Amino acid sequence: MRHTTHLLYTLNVYTVCIVLRMTISHTLLGFLESGPCHGYDLKHSYDQRFGNDRPLHYGQVYSTLSRLLKRGLVEVEGMEPGGGPERKRYAITEAGVTDVTQWLVTPEKPDSYLQSTLYTKVVLAILTGRDAAKLLDAQRAEHLRLMRELTRRKTGGDLADQLICDHALFHLEADLRWLELTTARIDRLSAEVRS
Amino acid sequence: MSSAVLTAVGLRKTYGTTPALAGADFGISAGETVAVMGPSGSGKSTLLHCLAGIVLPDAGTIMYGGRKLSALSDAERSALRRSEFGFVFQFGQLVPELTCIENVALPLRLTGHSRRAAERAAMPWLERLEVADLANKRPGEISGGQGQRVAVARALATAPRVVFADEPTGALDSLNGERVMELLTDAARATKAAVVLVTHDPRVAAYADREIVVRDGHTRSMGAAA
Known part of the structure; x- marks a missing residue:
């Protein structure tokens, strides 16, 4: 995608207003439905499709995955040792599929802008x-x-x-x-x- | 505006007792697209008709290429419209009895080209507007969007210095309207033609470089593109 400095404002506004409203956690769950992934892959999938000028920080990805893990919506499918820290592969659970389905089928509340x-x-x-x-x-x-x-x-x-x-x-x-x-x-x- | 191809100062026009223009100013440079916006009855179509020399204002001055438009005879203004101005209307207004290529070639025929030369010059415009495959069809056999592309090709075929477009996408759906605007503005910029674009649709006006708003017969400039 091409960007210019003039467009940063717009992109940021739309990233904040639309993409973040989608909630990062549901988006990551949606990605995981295609198959287990590392946090690194999830971040890149997110940035490529929705990041525009506001890519996710790794900290946001891992804290979100940690919350999803606690809620039983994802599970660690395997660990891969490497030169640095061990890399976890995350998989979505049945509860995670139910959660993302529920989110997708629930209409967003339209803004009324009654007092602009x-x-x-x-x-x-x-x-x-x-x-x-x-x-x-x-x-x-x-x-x-x-x-x-x-x-x-x-x-x-x-x-x-x-x-x-x-x-x-x-x-x-x-x-x-x-x-x-x-x-x-x-x-x-x-x-x-x-x- | 130093490089202005067409300027108007203090235009006034009254139909009966109804004032249509009450001191309108305008200016456009080569290769520039200016959107003329405003509510219904604000005077924007009258402004376009005055700028194109179709009607003469009661007062004010229109200068085109160093010439005062009101000083020209009817015949001279007609010749100007045939050879140096192009027109696109809301409904293509193609001649139904002629094929698409004959429609595009028509203004060239009117300026003295042979049929063969006119059609040879018209074909690249149909190609540019992505309707070359319709060359031998008649307007009744093609869609509204396709017809409007043919109309744009016809408007540009004489290499006009100014194109007047009055609600050129008004009868089209969004996707067709956008494509027509993309093709019109691209072609006009490439040929350095100025485009006077009358529209009530802000999404169409957004294809222009700047806009003029007409209210109660007065014009207000809304600034240049960033």
């Missing part, structure tokens, strides 16, 4: 006599700037890039529609806020 920062800013701008329309225009320009970046990345990217960027683009588009609608209603909102 943008709405608060617009109301405060009106209350304090500032130009709310200008604020909305500035936000719109920033959203479109990011959409252009994502579109450029998507155009030259692989399928994973395209899907990640599409997710971001659709959310930004929804924000933009809200900005447009709010701009069209700014006079009415101003009257209500000041009354």
Whole structure:
């Protein structure tokens, strides 16, 4: 995947908002369903598919595996001696398969964004006599700037890039529609806020 | 804008008692794509029609290639549209009786090329737009997405300096719309054509280098690409 400095913010946001929400433990369990692995292999599988600019630290991998071991969701299938510390091969248990299945089939709770920062800013701008329309225009320009970046990345990217960027683009588009609608209603909102 | 190919200052246009443009400014450079956005009825299509010389503004100045558009006769503006401007509309507006290659060759025929020369020049555009295999089909035999690609090929076939695209993906599904935008903007950049892109869709506007918003007949620049 290609990256530019400009995209770090976006990638980080999406890694935090989507990938980490998936929880690392369920992701590692999912990888283990394909067959037993070392922690090293799990880290690389994760980084390759979901890491983007936030690869997992080895410490995160081993602490997660340790928790899964305690909960009986994975087991150590074998030990391989080497020049350094012994390498454990982890395998998923029946309980682990049940756990990851349950997680996969449970829908995520949609975010409602009922009290967004943008709405608060617009109301405060009106209350304090500032130009709310200008604020909305500035936000719109920033959203479109990011959409252009994502579109450029998507155009030259692989399928994973395209899907990640599409997710971001659709959310930004929804924000933009809200900005447009709010701009069209700014006079009415101003009257209500000041009354 | 020093390298601007097309500029407009203080455009005003009223239809009856309804003001469509109330002091709109615009500028675009060679190879640049500018999205013109705004709510329905804001004046963005009127702006496009004025910039393309299809309608004359009541006031204001449009300069193209060092010439004042309003100083040209109807015939001169028609010739300009045939030879130096390209057009893509929401519905391809291909001539249904002609095959795809004949549609793409049409603007070249209108500028004096023989049928053979025009079709020879048109074919690479169909290839570039990934619809060469449809060359001998008529518009009624192809999908909307394919038809729009043919329309883009037709718009670019005369090597125009400015392409005017009015909601070019408005009738297409997301995947087809994106592909048409990729092909249009790639081809325009490669040929240094400026693209005036009227759209209400932010995802389409994101293919542009920057955007202009039209509200109540006024234009607001939203800044250049990062």
